[in-house]
Amino acid sequence: AGPNTVAGPGADPSCFTPVSDNTTYFQWPGREGPYKIALVNGFIANDWRVQMIAVAKAYAAQPDVAADIEEFKVVSVGEDIAAQIAAANNFIDQGFDAIIINANNTAAFGSVVRKANEANVVVLSFDNVIDDPNQIAINVDQKGLGKSAGEFLLEQSGDGPAKFLHVRGPAGQPVDIARNEGFLEVIKESGRDVEVVDVVGNWAPGDGQKVTADAIAAGGVFDGIYVQGGSQGVATAMLDAGVFKAPISGETENAFRQLCNKAGLSCQSGGTGPAQSSVTIKTAIAALKGEVVPSEIALPTSISYAPFKEGVEMFPKLPGSFFAGNNFEACNIGFTAEEIASQTGENN
Amino acid sequence: MSERKSPYLLSMSGITKSYGGVRALEDVSFETHRGSIHALLGENGAGKSTLIKVLSGVVQPDSGKIEIEGNIVNFANPQEANDLGVSCIFQELSLLPDLTVADNIGITRPPRNKFGLIDYRAQRQIAEEALARVGGENIDPMETVSNLSLSRRQMVEIAKALARNPKILIMDEATSALTAADVEKVYAMLHRLRDEGMSIIYISHRMPEIAELADTCTVYRNGRKVETFKNGTKSDSAVVEMMIGREYSSVYPAKSTRPDVSEPILKVENFSWNDELNDINLEMRPGEIVGLGGLDGQGQKQLQLGLFGTLIGSTGGVEVNGAPVKLNSPKMAKSDDIGIALVPEDRKYEGLMLSMTVRENLSFAAVEKMSRLGVVDTAAEEMAIDEMVELLKIKADGIDGPVGALSGGNQQKVVIGKWLMTKPRIILLNDPTRGIDVGTKQEIYHLLQKLAAEGCAILLYSTDYDELIGCCDRVLVMYDGRIVRTLAGDDLNETNLVSAALNLPEQAVIQPELKKKQGMSL
Amino acid sequence: MSVSVVIARQFDRATVIAFACVIVLLLIGAMVEPAFLSPKYLIQQLHTASFLGVVASGVMLVILLGHIDLSIPWTICVGGMMATGATGFLGPEWGITLAVPFGVLCGALIGLVNGLGVAYLRAPAMIFTLGMNAVAQGLMVYHTGGFAPQDRATEFMRELAVGHLIPGIPNPLLIWIILGAAIIFMLNRSVLGRRIYAVGNQERSVFLSGVDTRKVILACFVFSGACAAMTGVLLAGWANRSYQAMGDPYLLPTIAAIVLGGTNVLGGRGKYVGTIAGVILITILQSMLSVVQPQRYFAQLGVDIPADTFRQVVFGVVIIGMLLIYGRQQLVR
């Protein structure tokens, strides 16, 4: 069993955008709804994931979506890869129609995908996408994010030699590696003499703040900072040190945007918000209905620049942990920030 | 005892060993023959244990030479000593509490099956035989050692040492916790082994044991050898004087002869607990020293623990100073209006914090009395401690060193001192002179009398009948959790103690060997 | 005992060598990056060391008892998130005034449960506190996911974490100094201090000395929870917000720092001054390793190995090396 590889174009191409022109298309035999869909998350104890799950639950509860869904189940299994594989297998055995995975280990799901295809279960992955061609990967262009960060910093730092600080994610994470690749690539292409200092901030505000503070205290003066996550901590460290005010390219945390506005920093803030989980659900339903969908879907990245527009790009009343970038207009998914925040509150 | 022509089986010479600043042994020599029992005597801290630790490879001497059968040997660890036929029962038991008796006995060289793995069945048989040899048939080889009482453990320890078929068997106070009955069996065994040609080195503070067992005696004092002599050639008091280096009179101070007019300070009625204590009734008056006798493990320890508030679900009444009390913790038992102290059985694990200083240990139970708002008044503490060190004549390099480095006797004094600092009115002592030299024993007996004279009531459990007879005003003999007889005055003698301990009818005949021991106490 | 004797007694051999190691480490580091010896860097290190120092203060007491507190990662998080989210529980006014005590109190409550489990249920601390860590994590995920709480630090928290009440000394360092002095006094001069060491030495003896050891254990766990939460409060003030998993990077360094400082993990032995040395050692080591750029040297050699490989390996090797110098245990005898 498994999907038929068919010719494009697919359904709703503005929402289900193929990653490239070479992207293949899948079609499963259509089946009667409503469907049973499971989201197999890894760890949850992180603000992005909490928000991601809240949005997924909210999306699945919207009346027109809920009509297609018999059961929407979410489990967060923790950091362990074996537990995540087991949970996915379990849902396949329980007869779920589709499983959505945010993978703990992107390379580890070969057997799950094979088993799912044998059982005619649609597999989709997002955020940390599975690197297996026989499932639908809902991609954020991580490398592209690294590139645009590089472009921003190069542009902001004038001409001539420059020194950038790159506050990276956890060692060994494909997302970190892809962003770093993109970042270094544009720097190299620019032909400028740029020194990049790498520190590991683990995408957490505290870690990022600590390593940045250390780097600055140890005499580091930087012409630009790229921080992959925990952006506001890094900006805070720079401001606290008070040695220089460099342009910063960071993630989409609300707290970061607030700080950039307040301190008048030159900031780029880019990423794809946690609401991408709802795009994945939408894709799953389309695939289950038998529509033609790309095997790799590119999510739009939302990139904004300081000063951020209050109420549109930056939300003074919302928690700092709130991640912006949740508008997927083409998919007709547009949670306003307030909606998401209140969803998280209501949807226990 | 026949003098053999053969060269010494073992000869040690020029042995010196220091622990930090402490000279434990200084140029000590020692020789022993095949087929002899050689007793080592000396005060606490004289260096006896250190000498045998050197001999058995536990510690390395700073200098000196050891020869066995004429060959110079050098033991890097106990294993090597074992391999050359030196087997030692250490003062601190070296049993493994979580393993079974059989595992312990077979620990170093167990029988193996054809895969080279331990053959449990054969090991069990060996253990049974070894136990039978020492007279411990009633010990289950499959029992976990931690479930055994101290006296049973000593029996296992002896069996373990014997199972290795040593040429030289060293027993460092290996019989200190044994009951009279067990001691008899062990004596018989040692005599047999000696006649078979084994050389036995025997350390004990019980003079009668030495008198009965040893062929040769060597006395040590302050890390030096004093003299070696044939057993029986010196009077007991001469030996003791050699040990303590001063003149010596009777061990037991005169008992006080107060008429018991006062009201009882402690009154226990129908005290029962968990099948192990049954209907205990007892009264103690200020100034009285009451003994607890009987075979080991008949509820004496439990009775003391019960009075100290550690038993849950005990029934019956306890009155202190005429007021009924419900004792439910040691904290309550030691409180000012009750004032009970317990010197527990096992000083290392129940009485002391070994790596803390002597000072901290001494003041530990009473420290709240020497503090304000939870802050210790160090001046007051120091004064009280100095007083106690003085009173108990604690010999320590410095009282700011760890208590674990003290000799056994001094450790025991610290435990007693710790409780005296709380100024108790009722003192429960569980075998307080086990492993303590005659000199120190005497000091402790004097102390007990002094405390009694000051109005304390003392409940003394001892496995040593002489001690009970010498110290106590009356002795309650326990059997199977009951008090089966109370002995006082002329009735308080060894014959009666033994027959009561076995719960024999009052006029029963006692085996002749046991009678032999009478009169040998100092 | 005079004050100087008391102070001198805090510096045993291990502690002195540990401090010497700090200096050697800095000197070696300075060969690569001279700025490691600048006052600015050193103050910055002491500033961040204070966060570790505060949490290590509590855990050290627990370790002295012969127990361990593995719940600190999420207790830190509880401290931070409850302090920033206090408005949600106490209302906008009280929530801001009482943010710090509220956060610390919540941490102390977690410590209380730990203490009850370990002291009264006699559950092994290593696993009971591990379970409590999971529970605290669960509570915080529920809190974030269920209530969309406020996560911004109050002005006061911010001031507490980055301000300078005494010029030149960051407030967290001041807090650590005060806390440390109090602990040194407590351990050396108070009844509780004696009892803490004693329980770690031989709890049975302590019980039979008429001390309710359970209360001692309970007190230490509550204190440990409160210290961890205080670190959470400081971290939240420092980053200006609280966030999930903010305590995760602190568990292993805390234990490593305490043990590097000469405290015996089995309890009963250890000096607080040693812990100070350990905390500074770990902080500086981590910081120096994070700042140097080993991948450049490797790249010059033509090998492409991740910078983190170098950092991890050196971190482990340096800790073992230092302990081999001064942290070896006595032979059993």
Next chain:
Amino acid sequence: MNVGAEPADLVSRQKHFAWVRRLSAAQRGILIAMLIFTAMFIVYGWKQAAGLTPNMINTAANKGALLALVAMAQTLPVITRGLDLSVGATFVLSNCLASTIVVGGPVATTFGIFGVLLVGLACGAINGVIIVYGRLQPLIATLATSAVYFGVALAIRPQPGGSVNFELADFMTRSSFAIPHSVLLLLAVVVFIWIPYRRSVLGRATFAIGSSEQAAYMSGIPINRAKLLAYALSGLLSAIGGILLTALTYSGAAKMSIANEYTLNSIGAVVIGGTSLFGGVGSAVGSIFGAFVMRTVGDLLIVFDINPVLQPLFVGVVLLVAVSLGSLRVLRIKNRLDIYR
């Protein structure tokens, strides 16, 4: 009359419950862990909509076996009254290495497996040498080596990937006649490693050391060799776990979080399995059940419909309850002194 005999009725009273007392502390631990696991698994099976199919049992077994192997690895040092905080890192290192060298034909694969096992053994032996000859506290020594091992793992596999001999992987994670091969692997480890070890002189010596290191030394037990062996075997068992992980994921990944998760969970599993953290008492068999208990908690999430944000709390509470079950013995204690062992 035998003078030394205990009073007759006393002996008979003790004999009465002989079989209960005969169960050693370790055996009682295994029994309790087995009971908890069975109870949980019954609930799991009963709440399964589709019933307990062989597939689901296989899934649960694969997941549990991984932790079981790491927990067995943790058991040995714990029995010596030590601790090994590097089991997780060794597990991850073996995973990364296996995803590189357990590939190709049968011969290459066999060599690969031996290579991984050897590296695991070496990691454990290094721990052992540092602890025994360096005389460092096991906790800090293994904390430090775990950083080193993780660093090496990261060098081998800077990002997730690699591959593994497909037939082998498939074989290791399948089941035959409804019996998961991973369970057979555990059984094999028990029969060919644990039981011989337990019954060997050095194996028993580890129990002796944990029981009382001083007494063990005085008894003439080769302390150093026994400890070395315990840590080395621990590394070997972690490496077996790493190979199974590779088979399950067809890849390797160097993630610190995985290493930490397995290390911490292994301690939980060991304790639930009845091994005393104070040494001297324990069994790797108990740890297997302890691991399955820990794992089944996660399975329960799937069958119960629990609000996602409450799931971690659920796991935490169940874990805490399972841990506290062992503590119920304090309720039976009749002598307060027995609490303080």
